[in-house]
Structures are given as C-alpha cells and as structure tokens.
Amino acid sequence: MSMQYLHPITTDGLRRAGITAPWGFGIADRVRFGELDALGHVNNTAYLRWFENLRLPYLAARHVTDDSPNSPRLVLKRTSCDYMAEMFGGMDYIVTGRTRAFRATSFTMEFGVFLPNHDGPAKQMAAGEAILVLLSPTGDGRYPIPALSRDAFIAEDGALAERA
Amino acid sequence: MSMQYLHPITTDGLRRAGITAPWGFGIADRVRFGELDALGHVNNTAYLRWFENLRLPYLAARHVTDDSPNSPRLVLKRTSCDYMAEMFGGMDYIVTGRTRAFRATSFTMEFGVFLPNHDGPAKQMAAGEAILVLLSPTGDGRYPIPALSRDAFIAEDGALAERA
Amino acid sequence: MSMQYLHPITTDGLRRAGITAPWGFGIADRVRFGELDALGHVNNTAYLRWFENLRLPYLAARHVTDDSPNSPRLVLKRTSCDYMAEMFGGMDYIVTGRTRAFRATSFTMEFGVFLPNHDGPAKQMAAGEAILVLLSPTGDGRYPIPALSRDAFIAEDGALAERA
C-alpha cells in the first residue's frame, strides 16, 4: 500500500483508506521516535500536535486564514482528545479534521486519527475536538467567519450553522 | 515574592498564593522558551505537559502509583483543556490538580493553571481535565483503585465516589 | 515537483533532488508548526530530532539494529549541528545521513539538511554529526559492529575504517 504523505487527502482518498463520511480532509503521517514517551507509546500531547498540523492546511483550504497580514488571528479556546487505542513508533496514520458547527465568530472542529486500511474500515485510534475563535488581525475584537468559509464548512464538512 | 519551585505545594502554600479551595495540591514552575510557539505565546500542547508533570507526584502523594513493578499501569482515556488567557515566556505559574470523582477502577482529575498572587486571588489562566484508568501491572485487566487512594481522594480532594 | 515523503530515498532520488555524493540515504519531510520557536524559525533542537528520525531507518538499512531483543543497544556519545541558513514553517527538506568513519564498536555519522532542487544543486541548510557506540543487548559491554554493517558502511557510504 502506498500513501501520499503530508499532502491533504480529500474525500476519495480517505474512502480508499477506509475512512468514511463525514470526513473529507485528512493528512497521512507517521509516528516519530520523539513522539513516544518513556512508556513506549505515543505521548498524549503528540495527538494535539497532529491536530495542530492538520489545522493549518485545513484552514487555508477553507479560506479562513492565509499568511497575509490581513488574515484574522486564530485563538484556541478549548481542546480535547479521547485516546481509543495505544499507538506505537513507526505507525502510519491519517489525521482527519472537519468543522462540526459554527457561529458568527467561532467554530468547533473535530478530529480523528485512523490506521488506514485498503481492505475494510480504518481503525480509529483517537478522536479530538477544538473550539476556535477568530479575532481581528490586530487582536482587538471578534472577527466574523468569512462567507466563503461558512459556505465551505457547510458544503465540504456538513457543518451545522448555530445561532450565537 | 519567593516561590518554592518544582516541589509539591499543599493547602497552606496554595492559599498564600491566592489559590482557593478545592485545590490542595500544586507545583510552581516557569514558562520555558521551548514552550512558546511561533505566535509568541505558550503553545496549546504545553499545558498538557504541565498536567502530566503534576500527575506523577500527585499520584505518588495519593498512593496510586509508585515506581515498583507491582504498581498498576495508568492509562489516559481522555484529556481536555480550556485556555482562559494567553501565557508568555518567563511567567511563573502554579499548576494544581485534584481528583474530582472516582469509580472502581477509573477517576477524573481536574487541573488549574494560576498566576500566583500574594495580595489577592490568583488569576486562573487555564483549566483541564483527564480521565484515567488503572490496569493491572501486566496490563491484562482493570485494577481497583487502592483503598488508601480512595480515602485520600475523599479526604484531601473532596472527591465524589461515583457508582460504576 | 513531487516528493516521496518519509520513505528512504537512495542515491538516484537524491541526485534528482540536487544532492550530490557522498550522500546515498535521505528522507524527505516538511517543517511542522511545532518545530518553530518564538523567533518564528525552526528551533535549534528540531534538527537533532530530524537526525534522530533518520537514524532509525538508516541503521536498519545498514543492518546495525533491528527491533529484536538481540539487537545491540545504541548509545549517543556526542552530537553537533551547524546551522547554515534559517528554516521556516512549511519548508520541504531532505535530511541525509551516512557513516563517515568507524572503529570496532563505534562509528561517526554525518547528516545534512537540504532544500531539494530539481534544476540544480540543492541548498544545504544545516550539517550535523553524531558519534555512536554499540553496547551488548544487556548493556554490560561494548558490542562489535556487525561485519555486514561494516561492509555496508564502506560500500554504501564510502566510510573510512579507522583503527581504535
């Protein structure tokens, strides 16, 4: 089995790796030695790094942020992670991310970590969530989620528009 | 103001630093350069490291684990963190931890991160939670929380005994 | 330009990316957000992680270590890194490694970090070295470099056999 590492994988690629709806955006990577702890498995903090690594290309793909100075500031209000199975050195995994719900200036992402499987359903190893808030580029106030992003959250991720 | 870093601080010390009940166990530390990210503030994953650093002396103090081969294995099922205010390089903080509730073989810890204040209430910067499960030393089954630990959870932390 | 990430690249692939002899083993990867520090560039410690990530597949490819309990223990005696140019978030790089010289139970590896270039010479961003010592699986004495590894060091890396 061959994988395209580090580049965003969209719906078709995820389905071929055994990852079902609603996931439509993922990145394949491999566990590093430095992500293991003294217990010999992936440390609990490494998963949050993976979610962080996914957020950057995801937010660019959904037109939320880019590298320009006019780009809104992104603030993390809350993170959580459920550890569903131990992970070990050298494992190939796909981390997935989508926006589950959004309001005017904030949104809730959810994440998955899967062992890809080309002959059946991928095994889920972890599940995460993050609540993010957009601030103005200068940081002095809330910033509305761009219309293009709201449309993409709904069309690509099946996100729910909540009232604030 | 002088602080005793890295050694557990118990109730009196926490109260002097402006940290109120129910907290009765904390550790003072200082933000490291390596805990900052490219945005110049403490990265979201660093807080989980702080909770991890606190767990080890906390679990020894509550007689849950020690370094012996007969000590139960500790498995993290879930973590979460609420980020309440940005933190920056060189900040002195106290991370606190307590068990909020426990069942036969699992328990829920909660954590706080505070800026100590000797003239008023400490400012809380973050709040976290973790669900932990005890396994037998060989990992082949659940392991009951020791009676001594259950007593300490109740007496020291005001923990709630839940039915499984 | 397309790259095969995370899998070992051998001589032909390196040459196509503008990396010249004596390099014959490399791995392509990408700078992560968590490898940047508060100065906005890759932190000095990240390069040592990259060398570490390369060492594991390299040492397997040269038949020095595998995952078996009879595999010798590897001890790092010394590391160094020259930082030749700043690196930034999202950069694609190839880290290369080879054994430069070996004695009976120890060897010296060198490492490079390059920006791949399909139209000319790759730009070198960093250079590193590490001195490694083999110990017996139980750790109670030096362990001779296997003959197969010595042969591979010479044939694949052009390593120099030094007298102890």
Place this chain on the structure above:
Amino acid sequence: MSMQYLHPITTDGLRRAGITAPWGFGIADRVRFGELDALGHVNNTAYLRWFENLRLPYLAARHVTDDSPNSPRLVLKRTSCDYMAEMFGGMDYIVTGRTRAFRATSFTMEFGVFLPNHDGPAKQMAAGEAILVLLSPTGDGRYPIPALSRDAFIAEDGALAERA
C-alpha cells in the same frame, strides 16, 4: 538538601553544590517526564533545551540582550553536546554556562550539566558548546558585542578575547 530552582545560581551557590571553577552561573532544574524518550532516559535533544533555557537569563545577566526592540538579534551558528552519563526521570540537576572566548561580534559559550553534591564534587553528566553571533536588531548586519558584556565575559567567566 534544598535547592533554589529556576533562579540563577552564582559562584558561591555552585561551589556549595560541588561545581568548581570556572563555572559561575547555573540554574537548577529537574528532569521532566516529557524529556524522557522510549529508551527511558533523557533524550539527546533535551540537553539542548536546557542550554537554551540557561542562555536567556545568562545573556541578560551579561548585558548582551534584553527584551527591548533595540536589543541585538542572536543567531546560533553551531551547537554540540557530549553525553557523559545517562540521565533519568526526576533527577535534580544544575546546568551551568559561561563564555569561553569572544571576538568582535561572536562568542563561544560552554555548558555543563551536573548532579549537585553537597559533600564532594558534583558529577558531570554532559558538556555542551554553542557559537553565537550578534546581528543588528533589524538583522541586516553584524552587531558588536557591547563593551559591558565583553567586560563581564572576562571578569565573570574568565573568557578569552580572540582577534577576529
């Protein structure tokens, strides 16, 4: 034995901990769980973090850099570390630093990691070096080491003034 963690220790304190000349600046800290790797000992990259943690208060104490926008930029050109003995979780250590030699715009620091000993010589666990270059605050040229810093390098550290 009681230690003052995280605050700079100067000559008298180091001598009481068994650390001899030429060391005159150190910081006491403790090995964290997250600094251990899957081999159960302190990972090779953690030592470079410790040297980094020491550099910031050291450079302020020697008047090289402060937090002002007029402060020169500091660029790391080279780092190295000799690993002299394995280190493990929970160990209390003192990391020391001094400038060994300096030129017009660059200087060489050396570092030590010691297990403090109040009844004899401290055991040295690691030794490091770093070459640092000062750039102008805007980064567009070399920046001369301030006279105050040169004097402090000589007086406090016994540094050697080299010709460029």
